[in-house]
């Protein structure tokens with residue numbers, strides 16, 4: 555497996571933080587620090603902040619993403635946003651299937667699949683999140699579970715479309731807890747995901763496929779996590795809200 559065959563992507567998931575004014579300030583701080591990044595840099599912000607983020611990211615190497623989208627193009631879906639609404643304003647990335655959406659908002663593998671297909675149809679690049687609970691890890695079913703999540707999420711996704719999909723392996727027990735997976739644990743599961751991609755598509759598609767780790771990744775542990783052969787980037791929550799920390803992770807990805 556050759557890491558050079560794939561794109562490193564560091565994405566911030568701001569979750570439900572920052573208003574439009576604060577968005578401009580934070581991106582204004584981040585932009586000069588990451589201007590020379592050799593990896594792709596993405597900020598996934600709340601829907602309300604998207605126009606401000608797009609404006610602030612103009613002329614920089616930062617791409618802007620949303621944190622979800624609906625599977626229909628329009629209709630009676632109160633509170634939802636369609637994928638084509640996102641592309642209409644210049645959004646290029648979307649996170650789908652984050653564990654917080656699965657846990658608090660009833661997202662299932664089936665709705666994740668529907669949202670992914672809509673996002674790809676609209677031209678977005680998808681960051682698909684998969685990951686296990688602590689209980690599932692202790693039961694020894696992590697790899698099976700993550701394989702199942704991956705397979706269902708990618709139903710009907712062609713090999714050509716796969717070039718616009720990234721998977722973020724996010725162990726639920728590591729999210730926002732300060733408890734990071736060890737580099738070995740992260741590498742192992744990311745490697746297992748790559749095998750699933752090879753089985754679903756082929757070896758070449760698997761080697762070119764970007765897999766991120768997410769879950770308490772920070773300026774201190776990023777280096778070690780990103781040196782794992784199968785870890786090609788990160789999906790960063792808390793640390794993406796601090797410009798210097800986010801920039802440090804991007805530096806680690808570039809050198810990792």
Ligand code: 13P
Pocket residue numbers: 567652724728729730731732768769770771789790791792793
């Ligand atoms: P933290 O980096 O805050 O643990 O969040 C990870 C995450 O959920 C990114 O999507």
